[in-house]
Amino acid sequence: MLSLTLFQVSTLMTAAISLFLGLFVYLSGEKTKLNFSWLLTSITISAWALGLFGVVFSTGQSNAWFWQHILDIGGICTPILFFNFILYLTKKEKSIIPLQVFSFIAGTALLALSFTDLFKIGVSPKFGINFWIDPGKLYFLFPLFFIFFVLVACFLLVREYRIATDKDFKRQLLYVLFAQIFGFGGAATDFFPQLFNIYPFGNYLVILYVIFISYAALKHHLFDTKVIATELLIFSIWAFLGIKTLLSTSTNEFILNGVILIAVVVAGIMLIRSVLREVRQRKEIEKLAKEIERAYDVEKKANVELEKLDKYKNDFMRQTQHDLRSPLAVLMGYSDLLMSGAYGKLPKKAKEILVKMQDVVQGKIKDVNNFLDTEQFKMGKGVVMLKPGVELFPILEEIVNTLISKAQVKGIFLNLKKPPASAQGYGEAKENPIFVSADREKIKAALFNITDNALKYTEKGGVDIKVETTGNNIRIIIADTGIGLPPEKIKNMFEIQFDRTEKAKKMATGFGVGLYLSGQIIKMHNGKVWAESDGEGKGSTFFVELPVGGE
């Protein structure tokens, strides 16, 4: 008899919990159509379960017959109302009106039919259960109707689940779907005895439906029940204590109960408030999280845009470099060849003109280099690539070869002092090569700028370049006999500055960033650069110190 008892218990529990859930959600929650349709669905499920309990619990046939009517009314109404509940949940209530109307018409017709003997002819004992329905000729319409609407609801849920983006909503849909599969799947086995002569084993599963919906409600805020649950709990304690106070038998007890009631009311209000606050905060946090997600998306897009822009900029810079340097390199190359007599001997006057032209070209090359280097440094791309074993002396020679004509035009000297000869050479004394760890082209540009600057500010005398080795450092000393430097200028000699004094304008052209760049490049070589001067008119000396970087 245990199975019967279990059957009874499960149906009774389904009835009770279902009714409780529906009322609970509707009475204390928002009065939305969704919650109302949930209440109606719960009532009919409860009616069906209660009817089922009545039928299987009854001992007399007339009692069982009465409960069978309740069972059928609940059973026919449930799929219609559940289908409508799903329409509200998936927000499709306005898009499938014909099907909605059909559900009501078919449901009403079936309800009317259920009272005739075309639907059921009686109740009789089956499978050890007290009573079970004996179906009429048109009873099969009920299972068809039932399965049809449950499948449509199922389809709507699955479709909504696939397109939904909100994680919480997705989870809610999933739980409702599970609940539906167990609940309606289980309930459908109640058709088995009268149709296939099989025991309605799935009825126990209906209880799972209730559990799933409850879990979804509590855990995933299906009906935003946290506030509701708290309110319900508080109100029932208040009611209980209120009644207890009213039923007090003595004044003392009344006062005591009254005090407890007031304390609990105050505590209850605080509790409800705190829960409300928590729920609000949770919603706020969810909103913020979504905003952050959106902001993150925007940022990601912006980054892609920036990368694209950066690429355009780099391409543009590359093209600019090419376009600016190519003609200058050609001009310089041809004039060098002309000068050296590669195309025949030139008269002295022509050579003088060529030197003047070369000075102009050289000036332009310097401007272009400064401009481009500054741009590159600004873009953070002025990284030097140090290579060990770069020979210093040929670099200085190349600089002097380039600038010598400029010095000659000005009538000043530009000397490069050879390093001391090696003592252990056989026969001819060989130069002792000095190696530095350097980016050859970069360090050359830096030293070029400093030398060029020295020439620029020297009108009489000239510029001496020499190299000294001091411990682990190599010191390049560029000394001029020029206008000298006031002490205040020595300090920020290698900062960005635009020399706009009249004196400077008269003497030279350029962008005025050469020394700044030189300083940056030398710093990147782990070197030092500074200037010394005895004052205005007494010449200046520039010191560049680089660590030894031999092979």
Add this chain to the structure above:
Amino acid sequence: MVDEAKKILIVEDDEAFRSILEKTFERTEFATVSAEDGETGMQKAKDEHPDLILLDIQLPGIDGIELAKKLKEAGLNIPIIFLTNLKDEKRISDAMMISGGDTEYIVKTDIRVEDIADRVRKRLKLI
């Protein structure tokens, strides 16, 4: 025994600059062969057995860096001095990687023609 003249392969698409280089080397002990694009450069590197390649980075079609890579793949370990109008760190460091850090480059505007031959001599350890 008389040393045969060292041969320089010049791969440069700018016709004017190429003729400057040819003229420069004409007056030295070096012999030159020229190519105006990467494909021809590759062919000449195979056929002419140059001792050194002056290789422009910006070339139509196969660029200088690509060509250096191909030469290496073909097992032709010829010293290369890149010529460039750019001080483009990334591309130059790419070039360095190809030849195991042994690559030199010359920014065309930063060197006088008479120094180019010196750089070549130095690279070939002739001085």
